[in-house]
Each structure stands twice: as structure tokens, then as C-alpha cells.
Amino acid sequence: AQTVTQSQPEMSVQEAETVTLSCTYDTSESDYYLFWYKQPPSRQMILVIRQEAYKQQNATENRFSVNFQKAAKSFSLKISDSQLGDAAMYFCAYRMFSRGGTSYGKLTFGQGTILTVHP
Amino acid sequence: SAVISQKPSRDICQRGTSLTIQCQVDSQVTMMFWYRQQPGQSLTLIATANQGSEATYESGFVIDKFPISRPNLTFSTLTVSNMSPEDSSIYLCSVGNVRGVTDTQYFGPGTRLTVL
Numbered sequence: 001a002q003t004v005t006q007s008q009p010e011m012s013v014q015e016a017e018t019v020t021l022s023c024t025y026d027t028s029e030s031d032y033y034l035f036w037y038k039q040p041p042s043r044q045m046i047l048v049i050r051q052e053a054y055k056q057q058n059a060t061e062n063r064f065s066v067n068f069q070k071a072a073k074s075f076s077l078k079i080s081d082s083q084l085g086d087a088a089m090y091f092c093a094y095r096m097f098s099r100g101g102t103s104y105g106k107l108t109f110g111q112g113t114i115l116t117v118h119p
Numbered sequence: 120s121a122v123i124s125q126k127p128s129r130d131i132c133q134r135g136t137s138l139t140i141q142c143q144v145d146s147q148v149t150m151m152f153w154y155r156q157q158p159g160q161s162l163t164l165i166a167t168a169n170q171g172s173e174a175t176y177e178s179g180f181v182i183d184k185f186p187i188s189r190p191n192l193t194f195s196t197l198t199v200s201n202m203s204p205e206d207s208s209i210y211l212c213s214v215g216n217v218r219g220v221t222d223t224q225y226f227g228p229g230t231r232l233t234v235l
Contacts, residue, residue, distance in 0.1 A: 033222050043209055045162075045226035052222070091161060095222065106152065106177070107213075107224055109161045 002027045004094050006110035013082045014118050020067075021077045021113050023092030029053075031097035034068065034075045035107070040088040048090070051075065053097070079115075087117045121146055121214055123227035131233045132202055139198045140230045142212035147192035150215035152224065153185070157208045165210075168195040202234045 004025045013019035025034070036048040051059045051068050058066050063083075067076045079086055092110040122145040132138050142151065151168040165185055166174040174187040189195045199206050209231050213224040 035223070037226075043156075043229045043231070045211065045213075045229075047223060047225065050223055095224075097222070106164045106167070107154075107162070109163075111161050 002029075002032075002094050002096065002108050004092055004108050004110040006090075006092055006113050008113045009111070010114045010116070012116040012118060013079070015082055015084060017082055018078060018080045019082055019115065021079075021090050021092075021115070023075045023077070023110055025073050025075065025092070025094050025110075027073070027094065027096070029096055033095045033097060034066075035093040035095070036064070036066070036075075036077045037091045037093060037109075038086075038088045039091065039112075040085075045091075049077065082117050084117050084119060087115055089114050121148065121225050123212065123214060123225060125210075125212060125227040125230050127230060128228065129231040129233075131235060133235055134203055136202055137198055137200045138202065138232060139196050140210055140212075140232075142195045142197070142227055144193045144214050148214040149192070150224075151189060151195045152213045152215070153187065153195070153197045154211045154213060154226075155208045156211065156229070162211065165197070168197075199232065202232075204234045207232055207234045 032053045034051045038046045038048050049061045063080045065078045089112045091112045093107045096105045124143045126141045153165040154162040156162045164177050165180045166176040168187050168189040170189045186198045209229045211229045213226045215224045
């Protein structure tokens with residue numbers, strides 16, 4: 001079974017600074033997807049960034065980027081120029097790649113990291 | 120992405136009663152999922168709601184406790200039956216295969232359930 005581990009229950013960062021959230025996972029699959037979701041106090045789960053395991057290039061979305069190390073099964077999220085609105089719980093998630101055409105499968109989530117942004 | 124709504128947004132229920140949560144999507148989607156998030160915890164998949172067939176439940180979740188309906192490609196319901204305080208959680212629906220994007224799931228705003 002796949003597992004996802006976020007070893008940092010809480011992190012904090014000063015506004016405008018950079019912070020990195022860690023995530024490791026365990027799988028025997030070679031093709032899969034990895035995601036970072038953000039959950040602010042409103043509890044809405046918001047997709048931050050996604051990475052396909054078959055792509056060596058790290059995904060980037062504006063101030064958010066990942067460091068994907070497939071051999072080490074590591075998938076960290078870097079937030080640059082942190083803003084007050086970045087404060088939230090961040091979840092790392094894994095999804096197996098389905099070869100059935102419909103690409104459906106469950107998300108396995110890590111325990112989450114609470115990010116606090118200080119003004 | 121997709122616009123996903125859930126009703127109710129929150130509810131307080133008495134032990135032994137049942138609550139049905141609705142999930143509506145603004146476009147037809149092949150995949151709909153129901154997750155539970157217990158207080159301070161991560162998300163756990165309850166079941167996959169399949170259109171035209173029975174839902175597929177994860178280990179630890181049973182149909183008698185969490186019956187699911189999926190009458191069409193834009194709507195699903197999750198019922199939490201015979202509730203106990205341990206069922207107090209946020210329940211979220213998510214959808215996949217939105218407008219051809221098959222590998223990403225998008226989430227509704229969640230339903231916060233408190234059982235007294």
C-alpha cells in the first residue's frame with residue numbers, strides 16, 4: 001500500500017521569505033502523480049501544484065515550485081515570497097496512475113503541515 | 120477546474136439520526152469521491168461514487184453506514200447513518216476527469232458535521 005509522510009506538523013515563515021515543506025512517500029509503482037493541496041481555515045481544499053512522476057522536470061506554479069526526487073521518493077514544496085494568504089494546512093497527496101483509460105484512483109494524503117506566515 | 124457545491128455546509132445532529140449530504144458539480148464528471156476529515160486529521164477516502172452502479176467502499180467503511188447515491192454525472196449524495204459522536208468530521212466530495220483532465224481531483228467546500 002502507498003503511504004505519504006509529512007514529517008513537519010508545523011512550519012512558520014516571515015512574510016516575503018521562502019519556506020520549504022517536506023513530503024516523502026512509499027510506492028512500488030513507477031508511474032504516479034503527486035500533488036500539494038492547501039486547506040485554509042475555510043476548509044476548502046485548493047490544488048496548489050501537481051507533478052507527474054514520468055516527468056523529470058520539476059513543476060512550477062508562480063511562487064510555488066517542487067523538488068521532486070523520484071529515487072529518494074521525496075516531493076517537497078517551496079513557497080517563495082511568502083504572503084499572509086499562504087497561511088493554511090498543506091497536504092501532500094499521491095495518486096497511482098491508472099492505465100485503464102479513465103485514469104481514476106484514490107488520493108492518499110499525508111498528515112498535513114500547518115504553515116503560519118508572520119507579518 | 121470545476122465548480123462544486125455541497126449542502127449543507129454544516130449541521131449539528133443528534134446521536135442515532137441520519138444526515139444526507141449533497142454534492143453538485145457544474146459539469147459532467149466521470150469520477151466522484153467522498154472523503155472524511157476527522158478533527159485535526161488528514162483526509163481519508165470513504166468511497167468512490169460510480170454512476171449507474173454501486174459505490175466502491177474503502178476498507179473500514181460499509182454501505183450500511185455510508186450509503187451513497189450517484190443518479191447522474193453531476194450529482195451524488197452521501198448519507199451518514201445512525202450517527203454517533205465519532206462521526207463528527209468534515210465530509211468532502213471531490214471530482215475527477217473534469218473536462219478531459221483525468222489525473223487531478225477538485226474538492227467541494229466540505230460539510231462540517233457535529234454529532235451530539
